[in-house]
Amino acid sequence: xxxxxxxxxxxxxxxxxxxxxxxxxxxxxxxxxxxxxxxxxxxxxxxxxxxxxxxxxxxxxxxxxxxxxxxxxxxxxxxxxxxxxxxxxxxxxxxxxxxxxxxxxxxxxxxx
Amino acid sequence: xxxxxxxxxxxxxxxxxxxxxxxxxxxxxxxxxxxxxxxxxxxxxxxxxxxxxxxxxxxxxxxxxxxxxxxxxxxxxxxxxxxxxxxxxxxxxxxxxxxxxxxxxxxxxxxx
Numbered sequence: 724x725x726x727x728x729x730x731x732x733x734x735x736x737x738x739x740x741x742x743x744x745x746x747x748x749x750x751x752x753x754x755x756x757x758x759x760x761x762x763x764x765x766x767x768x769x770x771x772x773x774x775x776x777x778x779x780x781x782x783x784x785x786x787x788x789x790x791x792x793x794x795x796x797x798x799x800x801x802x803x804x805x806x807x808x809x810x811x812x813x814x815x816x817x818x819x820x821x822x823x824x825x826x827x828x829x830x831x832x833x834x835x
Numbered sequence: 836x837x838x839x840x841x842x843x844x845x846x847x848x849x850x851x852x853x854x855x856x857x858x859x860x861x862x863x864x865x866x867x868x869x870x871x872x873x874x875x876x877x878x879x880x881x882x883x884x885x886x887x888x889x890x891x892x893x894x895x896x897x898x899x900x901x902x903x904x905x906x907x908x909x910x911x912x913x914x915x916x917x918x919x920x921x922x923x924x925x926x927x928x929x930x931x932x933x934x935x936x937x938x939x940x941x942x943x944x945x946x947x
Contacts, residue, residue: 729878754933756934763939764873764922764939764940764942765937765939765940766924766937766940768934771933771934773933813878813879815878815879820867820928820932820933820934820935821867821886821928821930823869823881823884823935824879824881824935825881826871826878826879826880827878828876828877828878829876829877829878
């Protein structure tokens with residue numbers, strides 16, 4: 724049973740729309756991460772957080788933004804979606820990275 | 836910097852064949868090493884891990900041994916099944932880091 728939940732699983736949206744991808748975890752983990760996964764499978768870290776009110780940009784520049792107002796919640800927002808944002812977005816959390824990450828099932832976003 | 840290199844795929848095998856997916860790493864100090872698996876349409880799941888040299892991680896018939904002398908963590912399974920078809924990611928983290936570094940992924944297809 725998943726302890727980290729992403730909604731929606733699939734989203735098709737028009738260009739210019741604002742969208743928020745939801746990510747919630749019930750494990751009380753301080754550290755949370757957003758990855759963008761391209762069709763070639765490679766994972767790109769776009770945002771991470773070490774705790775409430777902490778957010779950092781990842782290795783891949785992204786036009787999305789994140790917030791961390793509650794420990795369990797780490798939503799990702801795109802103010803104006805474009806076709807180049809079409810991708811799979813994966814959320815993860817960890818207590819300590821040496822223990823590994825727990826991943827959500829992902830949101831597959833298509834911008835038309 | 837710290838990095839992971841894993842063999843490029845795709846890898847196609849027949850059922851009951853022996854599997855090896857190579858993974859080598861570059862890291863300072865003593866990293867912890869992981870294998871993750873991503874089934875179609877899903878997020879990543881931790882498959883196995885090893886935290887120190889000569890440790891062997893194992894799960895679901897898969898094994899990998901942390902070899903510091905060759906900086907490797909190759910994934911092996913003696914007899915693959917169709918249900919093992921997935922993408923496999925090698926990853927590492929190190930003391931003081933808050934993040935995992937992932938390889939680019941290797942897609943495995945097992946045919947009946």
